[in-house]
Each structure stands twice: as C-alpha cells, then as structure tokens.
Amino acid sequence: MKHSNRKLLTCIGMALMASSVPAQSFNVDMDRFDNVITAPNSYTAGGLQNGLWNSFTDIPSLDILSVSGQATAISLSIVNFQGNGLFSPGVPAPDSEMYSDFALLNPNKTYTFTGLIPGEYTVHVHSYHPPTNGVWRTQIRVDGSNEGVQELGASFWPGAPQAGLTYSTHTISFQSTGTLLIRGRAANPVGGVGGAVNGIQVVRTGDVCAGVRYCFPPELNSLGLASFISCSGSDSIAANNLTLTGNLLVPNQPAFFVIGSGNAVVSLPFGRLCVSGGLARMPVGITSPSPNSIFSFTVDYNNMPAGAPTISPGTTTYWQLFQRDPQGVGGGSLTDAMAVTHIP
Structure with missing residues (x-):
C-alpha cells in the first residue's frame, strides 16, 4: 500500500513538473561515449534551467526530450561531427x-x-576547456539572433558558470515551426584543433512576442550579464494582455519599466536610455531572487500612469527596464529596449 501511494505521489509530482515548465525547453550535455558523466536533473548550470539533460555522445543525431522528460518533435544533428572528448579541468x-x-x-x-x-x-x-598551454577560445553564433557572435574562454574555472566567460546567451523567435542553428568556431585553433562546447540549454520563454527588440547589444550589468527584454501576449489594445519581462537581471533589486513615444538614445551614467518623448514610469517591483533574475509586468491600457503617451491603433510605444544595481556604474543598469506597434 505504501509503495502504491509513493508511486502515485511520484506520478503527481511529475505531472505538476510537466505543467509548470515551458513546452519544448530542453538541455543537452555533450558526453564522451566511453565515460558518460551526464548532469543530473537538479543541475541548473548557474541557475539558468534545471530538468532532464539529454546525453549526446558519439552519435550523429539525437531525438530530444524536454526538461520534464517528455518526448518532443525536436531532433539534434551535427555538421562536422567528430566525436566528443573528455577533460577534467x-x-x-x-x-x-x-x-x-x-x-x-x-x-x-x-x-x-x-x-x-x-x-x-x-x-x-556552454564552453570551458582551458588547455595546458594558453587558452582555447570559442566563438558562438546563433543564426537569426540579435546578439551576434560571442567569444568565450577562461584560463581557470571562475568558481561558477559565468556569462560571457563560460557560456553565451542568445535570443531568437520563430513565427512557425523553426530550425535552430548554433555555430561554433575555434577562435585560435592550434594545429587545426581548438574550441569546445560542453552543453546547450534552450529555454522557451513564451509565445511569439508582439514587440521588436532594439538598442543592441544590451549593456552588461554588474554581474556581467547582458539584460534583455522579452514579452508575451498580444499587441491588441482590446486583448489588454501584453506582458513585458526583463531577463538576466541582478536579483532582489527594485526595477521598473519606462514607456516612451520615441526611440532616441541618450547616454546616462548607468547606461543607454533608448526611449524618449512623453516618458512615464510603470510601478516599481522587485526582481526575482534567482541567480539569473527576471522581472515581469503586465500592461493595463486602462490604468496607465500620468504622462504616458496615448495608445491607439497604429501607434508605437517604446519600452525599457531600469533596475537598481548597487555594484554597477552609477548604481543602476538598463536592458535593451522594445518597440510595440498596437492594433485594435
């Protein structure tokens, strides 16, 4: 009887986990075929995402499971596949x-x-592989992302996964069923050898966003993270369900979104302000406590702050998030920005 109850609770727990994670988010660990050390489900790689890790060994393709262990329609294949290696740094x-x-x-x-x-x-x-002589540096590009090529490399382990040093972050959207292309290149190959990828994490953050990001590249905050805006919901005024989210923020700090009617860029002590004209501040909140913190705000067109630009069909509003950053230059930091053109 106890065994049956335990099994039932396990099934309920798995069902709850499956319903609480975004569909098609997944992790891939690059494993050597003769010494497989796959990351456990509890491993988050610095707070980015936990859940099941797919193990990719010496095979040319792999069917991907989601972080909750569910089958997906996603398949991974590698061009120039030459097998995986093992390194104990x-x-x-x-x-x-x-x-x-x-x-x-x-x-x-x-x-x-x-x-x-x-x-x-x-x-x-993720890319960390310091050889005994110098540093192998790896360049990563995701086709269709706004962030461009990012170069990674460290001569010693920094104590934890670190953005811009042991992993790169890219954002991309698909209007229909999509193909994700991640291109890795050895920045300084020695004898044709160099560069490495340890793992890949793909997080589905929501439905196709109604806004268009601009003001690239995002500036780094005091944690070395390039904070950026994503969104979910509709650009429809009648739907009134547009949600903006700041990502990769400093945890447990006050934050708020700014709205404007223009997109002029102004340099401030703590970064670039990329909204202008009829500026207004949305309500202040606190960023989440997770290592790669977020802050979300749902716009209510029926309750806009004083001074906000008039929103009507065909108008475009411009959004940016400011957050308190005690260790940052000027005591604050800004994300990139987003333009939303509204429909009825």
Missing part, C-alpha cells in the same frame, strides 16, 4: 558533471535543432 561538483566533457569544434561545428514550435527562446551555449 578541476571543476568541482556539481558543475563538473556538465563541464568535464565536451564536443571539440576542430575548428568548426554546426548544431542543428529541427522541429521547434513557434515561440520566443533563450539559448545558452
């Missing part, structure tokens, strides 16, 4: 379970994920 657990092994680029490699459903995605690519 002295990284302590739990990070060693993902960063201890890798896929060599030699010197270029393309990771192709097919079958992603429409939506907004954040992609994290």
Whole structure:
C-alpha cells in the first residue's frame, strides 16, 4: 500500500513538473561515449534551467526530450561531427558533471535543432576547456539572433558558470515551426584543433512576442550579464494582455519599466536610455531572487500612469527596464529596449 501511494505521489509530482515548465525547453550535455558523466536533473548550470539533460555522445543525431522528460518533435544533428572528448579541468561538483566533457569544434561545428514550435527562446551555449598551454577560445553564433557572435574562454574555472566567460546567451523567435542553428568556431585553433562546447540549454520563454527588440547589444550589468527584454501576449489594445519581462537581471533589486513615444538614445551614467518623448514610469517591483533574475509586468491600457503617451491603433510605444544595481556604474543598469506597434 505504501509503495502504491509513493508511486502515485511520484506520478503527481511529475505531472505538476510537466505543467509548470515551458513546452519544448530542453538541455543537452555533450558526453564522451566511453565515460558518460551526464548532469543530473537538479543541475541548473548557474541557475539558468534545471530538468532532464539529454546525453549526446558519439552519435550523429539525437531525438530530444524536454526538461520534464517528455518526448518532443525536436531532433539534434551535427555538421562536422567528430566525436566528443573528455577533460577534467578541476571543476568541482556539481558543475563538473556538465563541464568535464565536451564536443571539440576542430575548428568548426554546426548544431542543428529541427522541429521547434513557434515561440520566443533563450539559448545558452556552454564552453570551458582551458588547455595546458594558453587558452582555447570559442566563438558562438546563433543564426537569426540579435546578439551576434560571442567569444568565450577562461584560463581557470571562475568558481561558477559565468556569462560571457563560460557560456553565451542568445535570443531568437520563430513565427512557425523553426530550425535552430548554433555555430561554433575555434577562435585560435592550434594545429587545426581548438574550441569546445560542453552543453546547450534552450529555454522557451513564451509565445511569439508582439514587440521588436532594439538598442543592441544590451549593456552588461554588474554581474556581467547582458539584460534583455522579452514579452508575451498580444499587441491588441482590446486583448489588454501584453506582458513585458526583463531577463538576466541582478536579483532582489527594485526595477521598473519606462514607456516612451520615441526611440532616441541618450547616454546616462548607468547606461543607454533608448526611449524618449512623453516618458512615464510603470510601478516599481522587485526582481526575482534567482541567480539569473527576471522581472515581469503586465500592461493595463486602462490604468496607465500620468504622462504616458496615448495608445491607439497604429501607434508605437517604446519600452525599457531600469533596475537598481548597487555594484554597477552609477548604481543602476538598463536592458535593451522594445518597440510595440498596437492594433485594435
């Protein structure tokens, strides 16, 4: 009887987990076929995303499971596949379970994920492989993302996964079923060898966003993270369900969105203000406590603050998030910005 109850509770827990995570979010750990050390489901890679890790070994393709262990229509294949390697750079657990092994680029490699459903995605690519002589540096590009090429590399383990050093972050959206192309390149190959990818995390953040991001690249906050805006909901005034989210923020700090009627760029002590004309501040809140913090705000067109631009069909509003950043220059930091053109 106790065994049956335990089994029932386990099933309920798995069902709750499946319903609480975004569909088609997934993790991939690059594992060596003869010494598989796959990251456990509890591993978040620095607070980015936990859940099941797909193990990619010496095979040319892989059907992907979601972070909740559900089957998806996503498949991974690799161009210039040459097998994975094993490296023990002295990284302590739990990070060693993902960063201890890798896929060599030699010197270029393309990771192709097919079958992603429409939506907004954040992609994290992990690369840490310091050789005994110098530093292998890896360049990562995600086709169609706004962030461009990012270069990673460290001569020693920084103590935890770190944006811009051991992993890159990219954002991309698909209006219909999409193909995600991640291109890795050795920045300084030695004898044709160099560069590595330890793992890939893809987070589906929501449905296709009604807004268009601009003001690139996002400036780094005091944590070395490029904070950016995403959104969900509709650009319809009648629907009144547009939600804006600031991502990769400093945890537990006051934050608010600013709305404007223009997109002029003004340099301030704490970054670039990319909205202008008829500025108004939305209500202040507190960023989430997670290591890669977020702050979300749902716009209510029926309750806009004084001074906000008039919103009517055909008008465009411009949005940006400011947050308190005690260790940052000027005591604050800004995300990139987003333009939303409204429909009835």
